Amino acid sequence: MVLRSDFDRLTARVFDTAARTGGARLDAYRDGDTFFIDIDLPGVDPASIDITVDHKVLTVRAERVRPEREGVRYLVAERPMGTVTRQVFLAETLDTDRLEARHENGVLTLRIPVTERARPRRIEVSAA
Template sequence: MLLRSATVRDLDHVTARVFDSATRNSGARLDAYRIDDTFYIDIDLPGVDPASIDVTVDRKVLTVRAERRRPEQEGLRMLVAERPTGPITRQVFLSETLDTDRLEARYDNGVLTLSIPVVEQAKPRKIAVAV
């Protein structure tokens, strides 16, 4: 049996956090999909105070920032702390075909849902063929 010292255990935790954070996307996983003429992005933000969520669009780059904090209670002593805390940032590059001026955001059950209409010029249209 291999006995692990506190130093080795700490190194394991740091290594896991570094490599896990690269694949975790700052704790904000997302789904993107389109229904009819609206593009949707669902971003998982469990445990985030809705007041801390900041959504901006700058030159078709959508940026979502939020902060997940650990509850502060007197006498609280954490025994296991695996859930990530701190600032969360996620960026998405948007297509020119989306009308970001009409972007809407809704936070429900730990999921931020962004809905962005497709611009009128980008919608498919039928072309009559002359004979």
């Protein structure tokens, strides 16, 4: 049995999460000397995706459009349509000049190399 207050808390959490992410969920991870961001963009035409980097702020915008069908009347329309936006604050250690983007199977994958100066390196110790 779900109590009214439990339902309110669950609903608030779901709507808060949806509003915070703008409908686009992401994973961010580092693999070796490369940083990756995978953003779910199902039903988005890759030509509508706009990616910008301004002072280490990465912004991804895309448009999800419901196709116009003459004579069709939707009884249920739950899939979100319209502009989807995500912003990510990037570290100074990422080389955004070499950022690569690929859209495949509804997922936008951004590949950003780590700068040379941020890579782990071994320091030699000299004897006095």
